[in-house]
Amino acid sequence: NRAHLTIDPHFVVGPVNRRLFGSFVEHLGRCVYDGIYEPGHPSADDEGYRTDVIELVRELGVSTIRYPGGNFVSGYRWEDGVGPRDQRPRRLDLAWHSTETNQVGLDEFASWLRKVGSELMYAVNLGTRGVQEALDVLEYANIRSGTVLSDRRIANGTPEPHDIRMWCLGNEMDGPWQLGHGTAEEYGRLASKTARAMRQIDPELELVACGSSSAHMPTFGQWERVVLEETYDDVDYISCHAYYEPKGGDYGSFLASAVDMDRFIDSVVATADHVKAVRGSEKTMYISFDEWNVWYLSRYDEVDRITDIHDWPVAPRLLEDVYSVVDAVVFGNLLISLIRHADRVTSASLAQLVNVIAPIMTEPGGPAWRQTTYYPFSVTSALARGETLELRLDCPTYRTELYGDVPIVDAVATHDRETGDTAVFLVNRSLDDEVEVEIDTSILGDVSVRSFRTLHDQDIHAANTRDQPERVGLTEHRTTGTSEGTVTVTLPPVSWSALTLA
Numbered sequence: 001n002r003a004h005l006t007i008d009p010h011f012v013v014g015p016v017n018r019r020l021f022g023s024f025v026e027h028l029g030r031c032v033y034d035g036i037y038e039p040g041h042p043s044a045d046d047e048g049y050r051t052d053v054i055e056l057v058r059e060l061g062v063s064t065i066r067y068p069g070g071n072f073v074s075g076y077r078w079e080d081g082v083g084p085r086d087q088r089p090r091r092l093d094l095a096w097h098s099t100e101t102n103q104v105g106l107d108e109f110a111s112w113l114r115k116v117g118s119e120l121m122y123a124v125n126l127g128t129r130g131v132q133e134a135l136d137v138l139e140y141a142n143i144r145s146g147t148v149l150s151d152r153r154i155a156n157g158t159p160e161p162h163d164i165r166m167w168c169l170g171n172e173m174d175g176p177w178q179l180g181h182g183t184a185e186e187y188g189r190l191a192s193k194t195a196r197a198m199r200q201i202d203p204e205l206e207l208v209a210c211g212s213s214s215a216h217m218p219t220f221g222q223w224e225r226v227v228l229e230e231t232y233d234d235v236d237y238i239s240c241h242a243y244y245e246p247k248g249g250d251y252g253s254f255l256a257s258a259v260d261m262d263r264f265i266d267s268v269v270a271t272a273d274h275v276k277a278v279r280g281s282e283k284t285m286y287i288s289f290d291e292w293n294v295w296y297l298s299r300y301d302e303v304d305r306i307t308d309i310h311d312w313p314v315a316p317r318l319l320e321d322v323y324s325v326v327d328a329v330v331f332g333n334l335l336i337s338l339i340r341h342a343d344r345v346t347s348a349s350l351a352q353l354v355n356v357i358a359p360i361m362t363e364p365g366g367p368a369w370r371q372t373t374y375y376p377f378s379v380t381s382a383l384a385r386g387e388t389l390e391l392r393l394d395c396p397t398y399r400t401e402l403y404g405d406v407p408i409v410d411a412v413a414t415h416d417r418e419t420g421d422t423a424v425f426l427v428n429r430s431l432d433d434e435v436e437v438e439i440d441t442s443i444l445g446d447v448s449v450r451s452f453r454t455l456h457d458q459d460i461h462a463a464n465t466r467d468q469p470e471r472v473g474l475t476e477h478r479t480t481g482t483s484e485g486t487v488t489v490t491l492p493p494v495s496w497s498a499l500t501l502a
């Protein structure tokens with residue numbers, strides 16, 4: 001198999017926003033408790049945060065982190081999580097059938113974020129709550145001093161405001177499973193009222209309205225149209241969420257999951273632009289793809305889900321998917337799709353960060369390690385700089401059950417005008433065959449390959465576990481040829497690669 005790729009820095013999609021490399025921490029399972037926060041752990045700092053996890057999060061290169069949910073937020077009372085720890089209530093978390101101890105809340109999480117060097121993106125509860133509670137948490141978080149809630153934050157030990165810029169107006173309100181779920185009209189009205197009220201405190205906030213929790217929801221498309229008709233002037237982003245898993249052993253379709261993500265984004269852009277046109281608006285709506293990943297959701301439904309009315313565990317092991325090589329290749333391809341849409345997708349959150357469908361795993365009192373998905377994320381976050389380029393890619397296709405004929409190879413390239421550096425991210429979706437990709441770099445002038453790293457294994461199901469934490473990693477790849485404006489690379493079957501040229 002052969003493919004041909006042309007790179008030309010004159011044809012630009014848009015700037016690569018650092019917020020594309022965001023993640024998500026929800027009060028769910030062991031993401032917060034026994035994940036980022038474990039006071040008794042040998043590596044814990046004086047605030048109880050695991051420093052081994054902090055180091056891994058820093059190395060991962062995460063920009064913005066969405067918090068505190070997720071489905072959790074739709075029943076959350078933010079004020080339970082501030083003030084003296086010994087007075088914080090234990091509550092039922094209906095979303096995950098757990099007990100929330102509230103030992104970590106807004107101030108603690110913001111403190112942890114300062115340690116990892118990431119920005120806070122905060123979700124307000126529009127499930128069981130509304131405008132007033134959103135205003136309250138905004139006052140507590142962002143007002144300097146001199147009001148009851150800002151002074152409470154100071155009294156609680158946080159003198160400086162958190163200055164949170166990005167706010168999600170609820171979570172997955174299109175989903176029947178969501179506490180407070182209603183129609184698009186109902187949610188759109190509430191989101192609009194909440195956004196307007198919040199802007200009376202700070203007109204510069206960046207606000208995200210809930211789009212669909214999947215492109216396969218029965219209300220997909222209608223939901224976006226109606227919500228945007230209600231909120232177009234009040235918000236800056238509409239959200240998208242998408243999770244993928246192989247179904248019935250159909251790895252051909254699974255490897256093409258990014259095709260579905262591409263179509264999802266294109267459809268939401270078309271819907272947003274329709275509303276823009278009808279309104280005669282000058283404003284462009286952006287996408288916050290604030291939940292994306294591979295997730296073995298069927299395993300959660302079949303094995304993990306807790307339902308007993310007398311069983312509300314604290315930090316149970318939920319959604320602890322172990323990611324394989326094939327999962328990481330699909331995952332890397334999803335990142336390619338997000339970067340390809342850099343003109344409209346300007347924020348994204350890998351769901352989630354630690355233990356829960358996460359690139360980082362931990363054991364209580366024990367080690368922390370990198371899952372396979374850690375590698376495509378950390379490398380892409382480190383290398384994707386400057387602007388996304390429009391690419392010309394010619395390659396064979398293969399037939400999939402779910403998406404029809406799809407290209408065997410997918411790729412995206414970024415180019416940094418200041419440094420002249422170019423990065424190309426590629427996947428080979430073929431289950432059996434390598435693909436030789438000839439990359440025309442002639443327009444870039446005299447460039448050479450700086451690095452070419454690949455994630456691949458003979459066993460596509462190989463994974464990193466507590467016992468074998470480094471079973472899968474990146475390899476500096478072998479067959480790179482350069483001649484007269486052409487770089488040729490060979491992509492093994494089921495592989496993700498990053499190539500840098502300088």
Ligand code: AHR
Pocket residue numbers: 026069070071072171172213291351352
């Ligand atoms: O990330 C896990 C869950 O997936 C989130 O809580 C929810 O928003 C989505 O359905």
